[in-house]
Amino acid sequence: MRNKTFRIVLVCLLLAVAGFFIYKLTAKSNPKEPAGPPAAARGAGRPILADAYVVKPVKVDEIIEASGTLQSYEEVELKPEISGRITKIYFKEGTKVGKGALLVKIYDGDILAQLRKLELQRELAKTTLARQEKLLKINGISQQDVDVTSNQVSAYGADIEYNRAQLQKTEIRAPFSGTLGLRNVSEGAIVGPATIMSTLQQLDPLKIDFAVPEKYRNAVHKGDAVTFTIAGDTLRYTGSVYAIDPKIDLATRSVKLRATVPNPAGRLFPGAFAKTSIQLKDNPNAIMIPSQAVIPGTRFKQVIVADSGRARFVNVETGFRNESSVQITSGLQIGDTVITSGILQLKPGMPFKYNKVQ
Numbered sequence: 001m002r003n004k005t006f007r008i009v010l011v012c013l014l015l016a017v018a019g020f021f022i023y024k025l026t027a028k029s030n031p032k033e034p035a036g037p038p039a040a041a042r043g044a045g046r047p048i049l050a051d052a053y054v055v056k057p058v059k060v061d062e063i064i065e066a067s068g069t070l071q072s073y074e075e076v077e078l079k080p081e082i083s084g085r086i087t088k089i090y091f092k093e094g095t096k097v098g099k100g101a102l103l104v105k106i107y108d109g110d111i112l113a114q115l116r117k118l119e120l121q122r123e124l125a126k127t128t129l130a131r132q133e134k135l136l137k138i139n140g141i142s143q144q145d146v147d148v149t150s151n152q153v154s155a156y157g158a159d160i161e162y163n164r165a166q167l168q169k170t171e172i173r174a175p176f177s178g179t180l181g182l183r184n185v186s187e188g189a190i191v192g193p194a195t196i197m198s199t200l201q202q203l204d205p206l207k208i209d210f211a212v213p214e215k216y217r218n219a220v221h222k223g224d225a226v227t228f229t230i231a232g233d234t235l236r237y238t239g240s241v242y243a244i245d246p247k248i249d250l251a252t253r254s255v256k257l258r259a260t261v262p263n264p265a266g267r268l269f270p271g272a273f274a275k276t277s278i279q280l281k282d283n284p285n286a287i288m289i290p291s292q293a294v295i296p297g298t299r300f301k302q303v304i305v306a307d308s309g310r311a312r313f314v315n316v317e318t319g320f321r322n323e324s325s326v327q328i329t330s331g332l333q334i335g336d337t338v339i340t341s342g343i344l345q346l347k348p349g350m351p352f353k354y355n356k357v358q
Contacts, residue, residue, distance in 0.1 A: 049355040050342035055332055057285040062320040068210030068274040074176050074202040080106055081169040083192040093183045097174045104197055106170040115163040122156035129153055178202040204263040208239060210276045211254040219280050226259045228276040287332055288325040293340045304346055306337040311346040
């Protein structure tokens with residue numbers, strides 16, 4: 001048993017020694033290559049292949065698009081100036097009325113009675129004044145008595161004018177020609193200055209309010225044409241700018257504009273959403289570059305410009321944009337070469353080679 005174990009151990013030792021010598025011989029015949037730098041380090045010096053675009057002047061018709069809202073040209077809530085009871089309603093809901101048309105009548109019996117009383121008192125005072133003036137000529141009365149009576153006549157006249165003004169307030173008339181809204185009161189209702197009886201709106205023409213970015217403040221002028229569409233209508237409508245807000249909105253950094261829109265057919269309604277567009281004058285020397293060349297940022301936008309075969313990052317300002325290109329209003333010049341691909345791999349000052357130049 002011991003001899004058998006000894007033979008097994010001896011065989012294992014011989015195999016180990018033989019394997020060691022075989023390994024050494026193999027290492028000498030196939031020397032190991034020294035370890036090189038990582039793949040990323042080997043490729044760090046290689047220029048990146050990138051597509052480029054040479055900036056050239058382009059003639060464009062710049063269009064400003066914005067969201068707008070249609071408004072009545074004139075609109076008013078019909079409210080009485082005094083409190084009282086409605087005795088008669090003369091209008092129908094949703095109908096057109098002319099300027100000055102009587103719409104609602106409020107009870108005026110008390111005012112008429114007061115007015116009649118004052119007129120009688122004034123007539124009596126006038127008669128008394130005439131008698132006193134005759135007596136004054138024969139020194140039968142003093143000038144002071146005549147002046148007091150004359151003042152009473154004038155005071156009655158002022159009271160009469162006041163009550164006539166109150167009488168006019170019992171009639172609610174249309175301040176302008178337009179279309180009436182829904183009626184909120186009925187005959188016999190007690191109304192006051194806070195009661196909205198109905199609304200009156202002028203629907204032809206209409207106004208449209210919209211806003212454009214502040215950079216277009218000096219590009220839009222009064223009289224410029226505005227085209228727009230509304231939901232559910234395939235027609236394209238046209239209006240003209242007639243007012244520009246002189247102040248730039250601090251929250252949105254935009255300028256509010258207002259345009260008038262003819263509405264003879266009555267197809268447009270106040271409150272409707274409108275998608276507006278203004279076509280600016282032709283710009284024969286606009287700088288347009290591919291949209292993918294612009295790198296958006298939180299504070300500013302950038303593009304990569306070729307500078308002696310190396311990447312140079314430039315801050316730019318953008319303007320008009322279409323399906324594939326964007327206008328550069330500041331930061332680039334005619335003849336600059338802008339990188340359009342591989343912009344994520346490029347860093348400032350990194351070398352590159354052109355793959356395709358457009």
